[in-house]
Amino acid sequence: MIQERVWGGRGLENELGIPLEEGKVYGESWEIVDREEANSEISNGDQYKTLGELRKNNTAYLMGPNWESEKPFPILVKWLDCEERLSLQVHPPAEIAPKLGGEPKTENWYIAKSKPGAGLLAGLKSGVTKEQFAEGLKKNELEPLVHRIEVEAGNSLFVPSGRIHAIDAGNLILEIQQNSDTTYRVYDWGRVGLDGKPRQLHIKESMESIDFEDYEPNVLSASGSDVLLADSEEFRLRKLKLKGGDILRFGENEEPRILSIVSGLLEEGSGSRIKAGANVILPYGESSEWQSQEDTELLITDRFSL
Numbered sequence: 001m002i003q004e005r006v007w008g009g010r011g012l013e014n015e016l017g018i019p020l021e022e023g024k025v026y027g028e029s030w031e032i033v034d035r036e037e038a039n040s041e042i043s044n045g046d047q048y049k050t051l052g053e054l055r056k057n058n059t060a061y062l063m064g065p066n067w068e069s070e071k072p073f074p075i076l077v078k079w080l081d082c083e084e085r086l087s088l089q090v091h092p093p094a095e096i097a098p099k100l101g102g103e104p105k106t107e108n109w110y111i112a113k114s115k116p117g118a119g120l121l122a123g124l125k126s127g128v129t130k131e132q133f134a135e136g137l138k139k140n141e142l143e144p145l146v147h148r149i150e151v152e153a154g155n156s157l158f159v160p161s162g163r164i165h166a167i168d169a170g171n172l173i174l175e176i177q178q179n180s181d182t183t184y185r186v187y188d189w190g191r192v193g194l195d196g197k198p199r200q201l202h203i204k205e206s207m208e209s210i211d212f213e214d215y216e217p218n219v220l221s222a223s224g225s226d227v228l229l230a231d232s233e234e235f236r237l238r239k240l241k242l243k244g245g246d247i248l249r250f251g252e253n254e255e256p257r258i259l260s261i262v263s264g265l266l267e268e269g270s271g272s273r274i275k276a277g278a279n280v281i282l283p284y285g286e287s288s289e290w291q292s293q294e295d296t297e298l299l300i301t302d303r304f305s306l
Contacts, residue, residue, distance in 0.1 A: 003028040009083025016277035031279040034073035061285035088187040107177030115170030162211035236303040242292035252287040264296025
């Protein structure tokens with residue numbers, strides 16, 4: 001499901017083939033989601049039409065025997081088309097999120113495409129204090145205090161809850177995250193929203209959520225054929241590069257997984273094909289075998305059901 005965003009563009013259609021309504025800008029495509037306000041439709045669903053219905057009614061098949069049926073699918077997968085820079089923002093850490101009325105949100109950004117000179121803002125510049133940050137906020141001079149990293153396609157950045165961050169213009173990103181929709185904006189570059197009014201800021205919540213000892217993180221340059229991008233309490237994320245003819249096998253009753261195709265084409269034994277831009281859940285209770293039909297780059301998300 002696509003989302004209008006003031007910082008979005010037409011890249012979801014131009015790069016991924018996602019149909020968009022004319023005359024509007026879109027920044028997000030929620031590919032896998034299980035929330036009350038948004039739920040993924042199952043493309044091959046006969047008995048169950050949405051991910052939430054499957055999870056509630058066939059929990060063990062989807063998630064394994066120890067998962068509670070009322071507990072939503074724990075991962076949300078998005079494509080982000082960042083035509084303009086996003087707001088400077090933070091997600092609340094787990095220990096304070098309930099107090100603020102929000103949800104923690106740890107995420108990972110994989111740069112699928114990037115224009116020359118594009119970057120990411122993440123963490124503070126070395127030595128910046130909470131007091132200096134608060135003063136910079138008053139003076140509208142926050143950008144010099146935040147760490148900026150130039151990026152290119154194939155780079156990856158882990159963004160734990162509490163890390164201040166923004167995405168620069170010119171990036172097409174695959175985001176793997178906790179199932180959360182809590183974002184606190186601390187600064188929005190003087191921008192107005194799609195309605196022409198300044199967007200809401202969350203200064204108090206942001207100042208309570210920011211990790212003021214988080215300095216100058218680095219991106220990973222995921223150039224190998226099997227690269228660990230993230231290994232956290234929330235999920236593990238790996239990048240694989242396959243050559244045409246390579247086989248991927250996943251066993252039954254191991255764990256649920258997510259395949260995200262960045263480029264190339266995979267074909268399953270039954271003849272089903274998934275191409276660049278696709279995100280597919282492999283249920284706990286089903287084995288599968290995939291053959292790469294050409295050079296293929298994909299991400300595998302797992303260890304989120306433990």
